[in-house]
Amino acid sequence: DGGITQSPKYLFRKEGQNVTLSCEQNLNHDAMYWYRQDPGQGLRLIYYSQIVNDFQKGDIAEGYSVSREKKESFPLTVTSAQKNPTAFYLCASSMKGDTEAFFGQGTRLTVV
Amino acid sequence: QKEVEQDPGPLSVPEGAIVSLNCTYSNSAFQYFMWYRQYSRKGPELLMYTYSSGNKEDGRFTAQVDKSSKYISLFIRDSQPSDSATYLCAMRINTDKLIFGTGTRLQVFP
Numbered sequence: 001d002g003g004i005t006q007s008p009k010y011l012f013r014k015e016g017q018n019v020t021l022s023c024e025q026n027l028n029h030d031a032m033y034w035y036r037q038d039p040g041q042g043l044r045l046i047y048y049s050q051i052v053n054d055f056q057k058g059d060i061a062e063g064y065s066v067s068r069e070k071k072e073s074f075p076l077t078v079t080s081a082q083k084n085p086t087a088f089y090l091c092a093s094s095m096k097g098d099t100e101a102f103f104g105q106g107t108r109l110t111v112v
Numbered sequence: 113q114k115e116v117e118q119d120p121g122p123l124s125v126p127e128g129a130i131v132s133l134n135c136t137y138s139n140s141a142f143q144y145f146m147w148y149r150q151y152s153r154k155g156p157e158l159l160m161y162t163y164s165s166g167n168k169e170d171g172r173f174t175a176q177v178d179k180s181s182k183y184i185s186l187f188i189r190d191s192q193p194s195d196s197a198t199y200l201c202a203m204r205i206n207t208d209k210l211i212f213g214t215g216t217r218l219q220v221f222p
Contacts, residue, residue, distance in 0.1 A: 006155075033210065040120065042200065042214035043156075058209060090155055092210075100146055101202075101210055103155035 003027065006091050006104035013078070013085065013111050021076045021107045023091035032074035033092040033101065036060060043090065049074055078109065086111050115139055118201055118213030127222050131188040135201035135213045138182065142203040142211075145177050147186045150198045150215065159199075160186065191220045 004025045013019045023032065031050045035043040045058030049068040063082025068074055074093075078085045088108050094101040118135045125131055133147075144163055148156035160175040162168045168175045174187040184203075188195055201213040 004155075035212075040214065042118075043202075043212040045209050045211075048209055056209075088153075100144075100158055100161040102158060103148075105155045106153070108153070 004091060004093055004102060004104035006089075006107050008107060009105065011107055011109045013109060015111055016080045018077055018079050019109065021078070021089055021091075021109070023074045023076065023104060025072050025074075025093045025104075027093060027095075027102070028071070029093035029095050029102075030071070031094045031096065031101075032068070033094075034058075034064075034066065034074070034076045035090045035092065037088040037090060037106075046076065046089075085109055113138055115211050116201065116203060116213045119216055120214055122217040122219055124219045124221065125191055127191060127193060127220055129191050129220070131191050131195070131218060131220075133186040133188075133199050133201075133216050133218070135184050135203075136182055137184075137203060139205070140179070140182065141205045143206065144204045145175070145184050146202040146210075147173075147175055148200040148202060149195075150200060152197075156200055188218075191218075193220050193222055196220050 007022045033048040034046040044060050046064050047066040049055035065077045090106045091104045092101040116137045147160040150156040165177045165179045172189045176185040196219050198215040198217045200215045204210045
């Protein structure tokens with residue numbers, strides 16, 4: 001089946017640790033995005049990439065890092081510098097930047 | 113002022129009602145408009161995608177874009193309890209990043 005796969009579905013992290021969230025798509029989409037969703041704040045853009053080996057910061061990039069070594073993969077690392085990492089993280093992709101975007105099922109990260 | 117404004121609700125309606133969900137925006141350069149439905153603890157699901165002004169219909173759903181007023185709407189006819197979810201509007205300029213509203217929570221009761 002074609003789609004976007006995020007893993008894991010739930011993730012627990014101790015304070016001070018880095019964690020990496022996985023996002024894989026087999027839709028042959030060029031663009032990929034990471035969003036963070038908090039109650040009452042909607043989706044906020046962390047990073048996006050429109051082509052392999054290139055990515056841009058979104059509105060809340062501090063404390064996060066990404067890579068785009070392959071077209072189908074766009075992992076997000078939540079570093080210890082992110083002060084409030086507990087949130088629901090969503091990955092999306094689109095064929096080109098000017099078409100509709102499709103989402104994965106999300107990863108819920110909790111800092112314990 | 114946020115680029116995209118959306119009433120968070122909740123909006124509670126009886127089954128069979130016509131639902132109107134709306135977003136306003138400030139940047140007249142937005143050209144591509146989307147509506148997503150998100151069930152609790154799930155990723156958003158694309159419902160409607162429109163380019164520039166006009167109407168688009170798909171089954172019980174109709175999307176309207178009024179660029180002169182910077183206003184977009186999603187209408188749901190014959191609403192069902194299964195339509196209960198959060199509805200997110202989103203928009204973009206050309207190939208730029210996608211900007212979302214905060215979402216409106218809809219409850220359809222039997």
